[in-house]
Amino acid sequence: MAIVAQSSKAGRVSRATLAWIVGLLFFFPIFWMILTSFKTDADAVKPEFLIFFQPTLENYLNMTENYDYWRFARNSMITSVFATIFALAVGIPCAYAMAFNPSRATKDVLMWMLSTKMLPAAAVLYPMTFLTKSLGLFDTHFLIIVVLMLINLPVVVWMLFTYFKEIPKEIIEAGQMDGVNTWGEIKEILIPLAWGGIASTALLCFIFCWNEAYWTVRLTTTDAATLSKLIEGNRAPEGLFFGRLSAVSAAAVGPIVVLGWFCQKQLVQGLTFGAVK
Amino acid sequence: MGQIELTSVTKSFGDVQVIPPLDLTIEDGEFAVFVGPSGCGKSTLLRLIAGLEDTTSGTVAIDGEDVTQVSPSKRGLSMVFQTYALYPHMTVRKNIAFPMRMAGLSDDEQKKRIAAAAESLNLTDYLDRKPGQLSGGQRQRVAIGRAIVRDPKAFLFDEPLSNLDAALRVGMRLEITEMHERMKTTMIYVTHDQVEAMTMADKIVVLQAGVIEQVGSPIELYEAPKNLFVAGFIGSPKMNFIEGEEAAKHSAKTIGIRPEHIDVVESGGQWKGTVGVAEHLGSDTFFHVHGTGLAETLTVRAVGNVALKHGDKIELNPRAAEVHRFDQAELRIA
Numbered sequence: 001m002a003i004v005a006q007s008s009k010a011g012r013v014s015r016a017t018l019a020w021i022v023g024l025l026f027f028f029p030i031f032w033m034i035l036t037s038f039k040t041d042a043d044a045v046k047p048e049f050l051i052f053f054q055p056t057l058e059n060y061l062n063m064t065e066n067y068d069y070w071r072f073a074r075n076s077m078i079t080s081v082f083a084t085i086f087a088l089a090v091g092i093p094c095a096y097a098m099a100f101n102p103s104r105a106t107k108d109v110l111m112w113m114l115s116t117k118m119l120p121a122a123a124v125l126y127p128m129t130f131l132t133k134s135l136g137l138f139d140t141h142f143l144i145i146v147v148l149m150l151i152n153l154p155v156v157v158w159m160l161f162t163y164f165k166e167i168p169k170e171i172i173e174a175g176q177m178d179g180v181n182t183w184g185e186i187k188e189i190l191i192p193l194a195w196g197g198i199a200s201t202a203l204l205c206f207i208f209c210w211n212e213a214y215w216t217v218r219l220t221t222t223d224a225a226t227l228s229k230l231i232e233g234n235r236a237p238e239g240l241f242f243g244r245l246s247a248v249s250a251a252a253v254g255p256i257v258v259l260g261w262f263c264q265k266q267l268v269q270g271l272t273f274g275a276v277k
Numbered sequence: 278m279g280q281i282e283l284t285s286v287t288k289s290f291g292d293v294q295v296i297p298p299l300d301l302t303i304e305d306g307e308f309a310v311f312v313g314p315s316g317c318g319k320s321t322l323l324r325l326i327a328g329l330e331d332t333t334s335g336t337v338a339i340d341g342e343d344v345t346q347v348s349p350s351k352r353g354l355s356m357v358f359q360t361y362a363l364y365p366h367m368t369v370r371k372n373i374a375f376p377m378r379m380a381g382l383s384d385d386e387q388k389k390r391i392a393a394a395a396e397s398l399n400l401t402d403y404l405d406r407k408p409g410q411l412s413g414g415q416r417q418r419v420a421i422g423r424a425i426v427r428d429p430k431a432f433l434f435d436e437p438l439s440n441l442d443a444a445l446r447v448g449m450r451l452e453i454t455e456m457h458e459r460m461k462t463t464m465i466y467v468t469h470d471q472v473e474a475m476t477m478a479d480k481i482v483v484l485q486a487g488v489i490e491q492v493g494s495p496i497e498l499y500e501a502p503k504n505l506f507v508a509g510f511i512g513s514p515k516m517n518f519i520e521g522e523e524a525a526k527h528s529a530k531t532i533g534i535r536p537e538h539i540d541v542v543e544s545g546g547q548w549k550g551t552v553g554v555a556e557h558l559g560s561d562t563f564f565h566v567h568g569t570g571l572a573e574t575l576t577v578r579a580v581g582n583v584a585l586k587h588g589d590k591i592e593l594n595p596r597a598a599e600v601h602r603f604d605q606a607e608l609r610i611a
Contacts, residue, residue, distance in 0.1 A: 170362035173329050176349040177356040177433075178376035178423065188375075192366045 030253070037246035044242035059247030067230060069251060076226040076252075078141055079216075080209035083148035087156045087205050088198065090149070095160035096186055100172050110161065113154040121214050132219055139220045147219065148209040156205050163197030164190065200266045203259070210256050227252035278340050279430035279463035280305040281326060286335035288321055288487075295321055296487040298335065303431075303465060303480070305340075308457050311467045312474040312510070313484035319467045320435055322484070326465065327433050328352050339430060350379075355424035356433040359440060361416045363408040369395075369419050370404040376427040394422040397456075414445045421453070431463035438473065450476060471511055475499070483507050505607040508533045514563060514578065516601070519571045529602035529610055536563065536578035538599035541585075546592025550575065552585050566591055 036044050038055040063069045098106045129138075137143040167190070175189045191198065213228035220229055231252055234245045260267060281303040288296040295318050303309045311319040324330040326337060328349035336345045344352050355376070363372050373394055377387045395401045398418040408416055417437060424432055434453070438446045454477050457464050468474055474481050475495045483490040483498065483506070491503045495511075502508035508516050516533045524532045539548075541564070550569035555562060564577040564585065577593060585591055602610040 168360065168362065170358045170360050171364065173349075174356070174358060174362035174364070174423075175375075176329065177327060177354065179350045179379040179427070181348075181350060184379065188379075189364060193364075 030257075033246045034250050035246075036242055037250045039243045039246075041241040041243040044246070059243045060251070062244060063247055063251060067233075067248070069230065069248075072225055072227045072230040073251075073255070075141070075144075075224055076210055076228075079144040079148055079224065079226060080206050082141075082145045083152065083209045084202055084206045086145065086149045087152050088202055091153060091156040091160050091201075092186065092191070092198070095157050095164050096190055098157075099161055099164035099167075100169060110158065113157055117151075117154050125218065128215075129218065139223050139225075141224045143219060144216055144224050144226070147215045148212055151212070151215070152205045152208050155208070156201055159201040159204070160194070160197065163194045163201070166197075167193050196266070203263050203266055207256055207260065278305050280340050281431060281463065281465070282338045282341075283322075283326070284336045284338070286322075286325060286337065287333045288318075288325060288330060289333045294333075294487070296325070299487070299489060301482065301489065301492070303463060305463055306461045308454075308464045308466065308477060308479045309482060310474040310478035310480070311465065311482045311484060312469065312471055313490075314510075315469055316486075317484040318487035319469075319484050321487075323433050323435055323465060323467045327354055327356055353430045354433055355427060355429035355431075356435065357417070357420045357424050357437045359436040361408070361413075361420045361440075363416060363419055363423075365408050368405050368407055369400060369411070369422075372408065372419055373404075373422045373426055376423060380427060390426045391422075394426050398422050413441050414449065417441065417449060421456075425456070425460070429462070431465060434464065434466040436467055436469070439468075439470075453477065472513060475511065481511075483510060501609065502533075502601065503609050505531065505533070505603050508601055508603070508609075514576045517572060517575050521571075523571050524602075527600060527602050530605045531603040531607070533601040533603065534595050534599060536576040538596045539575070539577045540594045540596065541577060541579045541583055542592050542594050544592060546594050548575070548593040548595070550591055550593070552587055552589045552591050555583075555586050557582060564591060566593070569593075 035051075037059055038057070039049065039053050040056055040058060043049045043053050098110065132138045132143055171193070172185055172189060175185045180188060210226075211228070212226075213232070216226045216228045217232045220226065225233075227248075231245070231248050234241060234248055283299060283301045285298045285300060286296060287294060287298050299322075311322060313319050321330060325332055328337075328344070328347065332345055336343050338344060339352060339354075364375065367375065370391060373391050374387050377390060382390075391404070392401075395404055398421060400415070400418055400422060403411060403415060403419075408419065411419065417440075420437070437453075438449050441449060450473060453464075453466075457477075466473075466477060478495055480492060481495055481498055482492050485506055491498060491507045493501075498507060498511045502511060502516075505518070509518070512535055514536050516535050517539075519532050519534070520530065524530060548569050548571060550566040552564050553567045553574065554565040556565075559582065560580075562579045562581070562583045562585075564579065564583075566575040566577055567573070569575050575593070577591075604610050
């Protein structure tokens with residue numbers, strides 16, 4: 001430890017500089033998007049107005065007046081929240097069973113779940129579209145909730161499994177000896193003990209649901225269309241309207257950025273998959 | 278009530294059979310200790326009784342009722358774990374109340390029993406703390422408190438003292454023994470420490486590789502061990518084993534004699550040797566004697582302080598009546 005503590009000043013400065021560069025690199029597109037969202041569509045493509053321009057709220061006003069932003073936002077919220085709740089409702093018992101009553105097949109099951117993420121989504125696009133249309137589910141909240149839940153379930157189960165593995169098995173066994181049934185073990189012992197991990201998982205799942213574009217764009221038209229659909233809808237035969245597009249994008253990522261900002265600690269924990277305590 | 282009966286119980290993990298067919302009865306109110314070296318299957322046996330492991334074949338019965346297929350939560354047994362296994366997110370009070378809450382006892386009854394348990398275990402001042410703020414000994418008391426409040430048919434202890442320091446261990450040992458005297462509830466206690474087994478048990482079950490080597494009271498095991506393994510395992514310091522000519526004199530393959538049954542004499546001893554190490558405990562002196570020609574080292578226990586040191590010549594007389602004889606198959610010759 002002493003050696004680390006005495007690391008040279010130059011080393012610290014260069015590390016900090018590197019961190020800032022990487023940080024700015026990631027931040028730049030968002031900054032540019034927000035900047036462009038305050039330009040008119042005409043100004044947005046003119047090089048002379050790159051940084052200095054007459055800011056306008058026109059794009060934002062347009063968005064709520066013409067595109068019904070709030071309907072898309074509401075759809076995003078509904079589908080993401082319910083998909084996350086259902087993913088946890090299935091994922092918690094699933095991860096619990098694999099963490100505390102593993103069988104010889106547990107590892108294979110986990111790998112198989114993960115392998116479903118390796119299938120290109122496009123491979124099942126047509127079957128999915130035909131199926132949902134013939135079942136009358138196309139463009140419904142129900143469909144989007146189920147799809148979002150299913151595509152995130154492998155990650156949810158993996159994350160929960162990793163967290164649950166850290167709970168000593170004896171504590172669960174003590175619960176069994178103390179007279180709780182399986183549901184009691186989950187409710188009274190597992191969930192309170194793994195609360196941090198479950199929250200991280202829920203947060204990450206919610207963000208993935210909110211940002212999902214491939215299926216939400218293709219399986220909705222209006223009723224269940226989410227913010228991803230709204231952004232995608234800003235294409236026109238004449239080309240892209242960068243000002244409007246940027247405003248819509250900023251308004252779509254806004255809520256998730258704010259949520260992420262407040263939950264930074266949980267998120268970092270979630271992304272490191274419980275490796276860092 | 279709490280009579281526990283195992284009939285032809287076996288347990289395999291994959292292809293490995295850790296418990297070959299085994300029969301055992303523990304009577305109501307008995308303090309039974311499972312003892313054996315690590316990996317002998319004693320903890321597995323306890324977990325089979327608890328229901329935390331499924332039997333591969335055979336039946337487990339409590340008070341005559343077959344519970345082989347009954348879940349641990351419905352067997353009416355309490356368990357104290359080596360790692361305490363307290364609920365870290367609950368206060369001591371809630372930990373102790375937990376099994377009662379699960380059983381649906383009234384709040385008043387819960388309060389009464391918590392107060393009584395806390396009183397008897399000296400935990401009254403700690404009821405509102407979390408387990409993380411307690412010492413090892415206190416945590417173990419909470420675990421015991423949690424076990425006693427639900428008034429189980431039997432208590433199962435899985436090496437409960439092995440995480441405590443030596444002084445605390447002796448204290449807790451006495452407390453558990455006294456608790457048993459008071460409550461008269463069946464207790465099954467797993468340990469690898471033969472001193473714990475000897476001091477606490479009504480009945481000791483000595484296990485090796487999943488096989489019961491002998492079942493009996495501490496004194497029976499001490500006075501008449503059935504085979505070499507039990508003879509060597511029970512008693513501290515260990516019994517001396519002698520083979521060859523000396524054993525042949527007793528018409529045995531091996532003879533065993535406990536350190537306390539060899540007398541140190543001034544002169545005219547049957548056995549002669551040199552003191553390797555002398556351990557002076559005040560009340561006793563242990564000699565580790567070399568060069569006797571009987572075994573590499575003979576351990577001798579002399580009462581009081583005997584002033585011999587490393588390198589001194591020593592003369593010994595075994596008490597003929599205390600010699601244990603074992604045959605070719607390592608079994609006791611009566």
